[in-house]
Amino acid sequence: xxxxxxxxxxxxxxxxxxxxxxxxxxxxxxxxxxxxxxxxxxxxxxxxxxxxxxxxxxxxxxxxxxxxxxxxxxxxxxxxxxxxxxxxxxxxxxxxxxxxxxxxxxxxxxxxxxxxxxxxxxxxxxxxxxxxxxxxxxxxxxxxxxxxxxxxxxxxxxxxxxxxxxxxxxxxxxxxxxxxxxxxxxxxxxxxxxxxxxxxxxxxxxxxxxxxxxxxxxxxxxxxxxxxxxxxxxxxxxxxxxxxxxxxxxxxxxxxxxxxxxxxx
Numbered sequence: 001x002x003x004x005x006x007x008x009x010x011x012x013x014x015x016x017x018x019x020x021x022x023x024x025x026x027x028x029x030x031x032x033x034x035x036x037x038x039x040x041x042x043x044x045x046x047x048x049x050x051x052x053x054x055x056x057x058x059x060x061x062x063x064x065x066x067x068x069x070x071x072x073x074x075x076x077x078x079x080x081x082x083x084x085x086x087x088x089x090x091x092x093x094x095x096x097x098x099x100x101x102x103x104x105x106x107x108x109x110x111x112x113x114x115x116x117x118x119x120x121x122x123x124x125x126x127x128x129x130x131x132x133x134x135x136x137x138x139x140x141x142x143x144x145x146x147x148x149x150x151x152x153x154x155x156x157x158x159x160x161x162x163x164x165x166x167x168x169x170x171x172x173x174x175x176x177x178x179x180x181x182x183x184x185x186x187x188x189x190x191x192x193x194x195x196x197x198x199x200x201x202x203x204x205x206x207x208x209x210x211x212x213x214x215x216x217x218x219x220x221x222x223x224x225x226x227x228x229x230x231x232x233x234x235x236x237x238x239x240x241x242x243x244x245x246x247x248x249x250x251x252x253x254x255x256x257x258x259x260x261x262x263x264x265x
Contacts, residue, residue, distance in 0.1 A: 006033040007040050008057065015197045016049035023058025028066035029113050031084065038091045045099060050205055051197040052098070054121060055105040055190065061130065062114025070247045073238050085234035088113060089145050089227050095120045096149065097216045099209045101200045105193040106130045107186070116146045119153065119179045125193055126171040127186040132179065133168035140246030140256065142237045144230035148223060153179060
């Protein structure tokens with residue numbers, strides 16, 4: 001097994017638990033964490049486990065992309081922007097195509113890319129305190145990668161509303177939209193996830209893998225095209241003046257003064 005700095009892995013009773021382990025950063029997605037999560041999923045795919053549980057350490061599931069990393073993006077080349085987008089797309093696609101059942105145990109806020117990590121898995125268990133949202137437009141960014149997956153889950157009209165407002169929603173609303181499978185008391189979250197995993201382990205592994213292959217195959221070609229478009233959109237938007245201003249405003253705790261508004265005056 002690989003040695004991780006930002007991920008914890010544990011195997012017991014046929015279940016591999018992967019824990020995002022940057023609690024001091026609310027498990028924000030740095031390039032290192034994304035790379036480690038990709039590797040952890042690769043290891044879980046080839047190990048003898050039958051079910052994977054994905055959760056976060058501390059009080060948050062995942063706060064989205066690391067703001068400290070975002071603040072340095074102005075210095076990246078277009079090729080580096082694209083590589084960053086490709087790496088995030090790769091881990092989201094790995095979750096979507098994962099051959100074994102995956103349970104997200106959402107122990108707190110799941111924001112931006114963190115919402116995708118929380119809702120792409122087969123099952124999403126959330127605590128009453130969990131919140132979900134794709135707030136990228138508030139930072140002058142485009143949640144392009146998330147859009148392809150969200151469209152398949154809630155439809156175009158609701159996707160437009162969530163992406164254009166960037167608002168947060170509580171676990172109950174996410175449950176009603178079908179993004180959350182079950183709301184569980186905080187102290188019972190991991191126990192419930194483990195119990196669900198043990199129930200799944202009673203099923204035929206071959207049949208479950210076949211179900212997941214079939215569902216993934218239905219959308220593979222179109223998803224390939226959509227994610228390629230999303231990667232390009234992500235890379236381009238990271239170079240925009242609105243994005244730079246959005247990140248600065250967030251870090252300085254002020255309202256953004258969008259350059260694109262001034263350009264129209």
